[in-house]
Amino acid sequence: MSPDLDSPVQTQMAVAVFNRTLSSEYHGNKKSEGKPAGRRRVFVQTDTGCVVAIELDRGDNAHTVKRRLQLALNVPIEESSLTFGDRVLKNDLMGVRNDSPLLLTRNFLHRSSSTPCLSPTGRELQQRDQSGPIEILGCSSQCLRTKQLVKDVVKAIKNGVEPIPVHSGLGGAYYFRNSRGESIAIVKPTDEEPFAPNNPKGFVGKALGQPGLKRSVRVGETGFREVAAYLLDYDHFANVPPTILVKITHSVFHVNDGVNYANSKVHDRSQAVSKIASFQQFIPHDFDASDHGTSSFPVAAVHRIGMLDIRIFNTDRHAGNLLVRKLLGGTGRFGAQTELIPIDHGLCLPESLEDPYFEWIHWPQASIPFSEDELDYIANLDPVRDSDMLRMELPMIHEACLRVLVLSTIFLKEAAAFGLCLAEIGEMMSREFRGMEEEPSELEVVCIEARRLVAEREVFSLEAEPVDEDVTQFYIDCEDAEPAMPNVPPSYNFGFKGGCSRNLLSKLEESLEEEEINHNNEKGSVEEFTCFPPACDRFTNVSKLSTSLKGVSLTEKTPQYLLCVPKGNDTTVRTNNSGSGLQSGSRSAKEQLPASTSFVNLADMGEEEWGLFLEKFKELLYSAFRGRKCGAGGQRQWQRLGASCQF
Numbered sequence: 001m002s003p004d005l006d007s008p009v010q011t012q013m014a015v016a017v018f019n020r021t022l023s024s025e026y027h028g029n030k031k032s033e034g035k036p037a038g039r040r041r042v043f044v045q046t047d048t049g050c051v052v053a054i055e056l057d058r059g060d061n062a063h064t065v066k067r068r069l070q071l072a073l074n075v076p077i078e079e080s081s082l083t084f085g086d087r088v089l090k091n092d093l094m095g096v097r098n099d100s101p102l103l104l105t106r107n108f109l110h111r112s113s114s115t116p117c118l119s120p121t122g123r124e125l126q127q128r129d130q131s132g133p134i135e136i137l138g139c140s141s142q143c144l145r146t147k148q149l150v151k152d153v154v155k156a157i158k159n160g161v162e163p164i165p166v167h168s169g170l171g172g173a174y175y176f177r178n179s180r181g182e183s184i185a186i187v188k189p190t191d192e193e194p195f196a197p198n199n200p201k202g203f204v205g206k207a208l209g210q211p212g213l214k215r216s217v218r219v220g221e222t223g224f225r226e227v228a229a230y231l232l233d234y235d236h237f238a239n240v241p242p243t244i245l246v247k248i249t250h251s252v253f254h255v256n257d258g259v260n261y262a263n264s265k266v267h268d269r270s271q272a273v274s275k276i277a278s279f280q281q282f283i284p285h286d287f288d289a290s291d292h293g294t295s296s297f298p299v300a301a302v303h304r305i306g307m308l309d310i311r312i313f314n315t316d317r318h319a320g321n322l323l324v325r326k327l328l329g330g331t332g333r334f335g336a337q338t339e340l341i342p343i344d345h346g347l348c349l350p351e352s353l354e355d356p357y358f359e360w361i362h363w364p365q366a367s368i369p370f371s372e373d374e375l376d377y378i379a380n381l382d383p384v385r386d387s388d389m390l391r392m393e394l395p396m397i398h399e400a401c402l403r404v405l406v407l408s409t410i411f412l413k414e415a416a417a418f419g420l421c422l423a424e425i426g427e428m429m430s431r432e433f434r435g436m437e438e439e440p441s442e443l444e445v446v447c448i449e450a451r452r453l454v455a456e457r458e459v460f461s462l463e464a465e466p467v468d469e470d471v472t473q474f475y476i477d478c479e480d481a482e483p484a485m486p487n488v489p490p491s492y493n494f495g496f497k498g499g500c501s502r503n504l505l506s507k508l509e510e511s512l513e514e515e516e517i518n519h520n521n522e523k524g525s526v527e528e529f530t531c532f533p534p535a536c537d538r539f540t541n542v543s544k545l546s547t548s549l550k551g552v553s554l555t556e557k558t559p560q561y562l563l564c565v566p567k568g569n570d571t572t573v574r575t576n577n578s579g580s581g582l583q584s585g586s587r588s589a590k591e592q593l594p595a596s597t598s599f600v601n602l603a604d605m606g607e608e609e610w611g612l613f614l615e616k617f618k619e620l621l622y623s624a625f626r627g628r629k630c631g632a633g634g635q636r637q638w639q640r641l642g643a644s645c646q647f
């Protein structure tokens with residue numbers, strides 16, 4: 001048999017090529033035990049889901065790793081990139097820790113079933129992978145609870161207890177059981193997410209690393225977000241089930257025929273497949289929040305989950321993502337009749353501001369003021385510490401996600417200190433719809449204004465400083481083509497295409513789109529993603545169009561501006577008219593629209609500019625909150641309460 005290593009089912013053999021020392025049941029927190037100093041193991045995942053474990057020596061660099069991958073996968077080095085979060089690994093592997101997942105992408109993406117396969121070579125590949133069925137990727141003290149679960153699952157697998165595929169949801173998910181046959185964990189492989197190559201429910205079509213269901217969350221990256229939500233849930237305040245990232249091997253996992261197999265080979269379903277996946281404790285429950293009236297939900301539980309959702313900018317808190325467990329001897333309305341368990345945090349921490357989705361916004365509990373304990377918890381939140389912790393625990397996380405975390409945590413802290421309730425804060429973060437037009441949220445309007453003020457200040461300081469001719473020429477060129485973005489790391493430039501702020505993701509989008517164009521050869525369907533004006537122009541537009549927020553109700557938004565909205569296969573530039581008004585609250589209308597509009601970019605700022613931006617942001621918040629208290633907010637609140645009293 002000539003195996004194809006592009007397919008995860010061949011992982012076992014690929015791993016054997018590189019493993020020299022792996023032989024434990026699972027490695028979990030034994031990260032560096034038994035390894036000579038400088039030795040690390042990494043898991044390289046190809047863009048079609050194949051997972052390859054590689055032992056690194058002190059002398060290894062990105063080139064030598066790719067050389068070894070070339071041998072195993074038959075992929076030319078110059079046509080592939082090795083990435084780790086924001087970093088495209090060019091040379092040294094500093095910062096790549098033991099058990100880190102890396103992504104190997106082909107620079108020229110071919111997505112058709114005729115994709116040349118990455119084929120393994122060599123007879124030694126026939127050896128077995130010696131690593132355990134479950135390997136924990138990174139592990140802090142917080143994963144102690146989950147380690148026992150991992151052990152129980154491994155034992156059950158060895159005893160032949162089969163996992164059960166989960167039928168609900170859009171992505172592939174599996175209940176793993178203990179030796180008594182009880183479900184104890186839910187495992188969601190990253191290459192089975194919606195749109196990912198091995199999605200078992202028909203939602204395929206993208207490679208790992210490309211924009212996904214939400215364009216600001218890349219395919220294959222929901223797993224580490226699930227872990228981030230758990231790690232940020234200090235003191236188990238919101239009740240997020242313990243979650244870790246694992247490399248897990250089992251034959252139950254799904255591999256789509258035709259995606260990973262050249263020459264129409266058929267996947268042997270009895271063969272074990274290795275995947276990178278989130279592994280979450282299974283919580284026995286009675287129903288989810290969509291099945292039941294909300295009156296039995298304790299105020300504190302709703303508040304705690306809401307606070308978490310705001311911090312992590314959750315774009316997917318629909319009622320199905322709140323499990324409900326009935327408690328005996330509950331005390332009635334808003335009493336402790338039920339326990340809420342928030343799940344499915346794969347679409348939190350987007351790389352740019354999106355429209356969040358907070359189901360609880362419509363619940364009366366969200367309009368009850370925060371308790372003293374809750375206010376204390378919020379006051380003690382520290383977004384810088386949170387970001388540092390996530391960088392440490394999940395080094396693959398994008399800086400752009402951390403900016404969203406910092407911004408929304410500051411927003412929560414300032415809003416709660418001002419006296420706003422959960423529903424008001426959630427509403428200020430949510431976009432409005434008028435007809436089919438989407439408008440920026442109040443939070444986004446503040447951000448747009450803060451960026452304008454920062455840009456203005458930069459213009460002044462440029463005017464004040466004597467500049468040499470080369471620099472002047474640089475800015476002239478920039479005005480012609482691109483915004484001036486000093487110190488901008490390329491991968492920070494999320495959201496806008498065209499110009500010097502193009503990022504990896506936008507390039508990927510472009511290559512995908514170009515490919516689609518080639519593929520379909522549709523006349524006139526050329527996607528113009530460059531319709532967003534370059535940043536310099538954008539600032540001018542925003543400054544022309546956005547009235548100063550000082551002393552003005554922030555609910556009176558930018559009167560008119562341009563935005564770029566990709567609509568399926570074409571992108572339209574449209575003019576938005578806005579003014580104050582009531583939120584339509586119609587999710588169904590929302591869902592018909594492309595959920596990809598980016599009104600404000602946080603990721604393209606250099607460090608200094610970002611610091612300045614946060615200062616301006618905080619300064620503007622007070623008037624925004626006052627506007628909310630005195631303006632349209634009250635009216636909306638009545639509407640919300642009137643619509644949601646479903647007891």
Ligand SMILES: Nc1ncnc2c1ncn2[C@@H]1O[C@H](COP(=O)(O)OP(=O)(O)OP(=O)(O)O)[C@@H](O)[C@H]1O
Pocket residue numbers: 166168169170171172173186241280281282283284320321323343344346
């Ligand atoms: N920790 C858990 N404990 C018990 N059941 C769970 C847990 N996590 C998920 N489930 C169950 O598995 C189902 C699918 O999980 P989940 O919603 O996370 O998957 P998904 O594919 O991301 O779904 P969606 O399409 O709604 O985003 C849930 O509806 C729930 O019934």
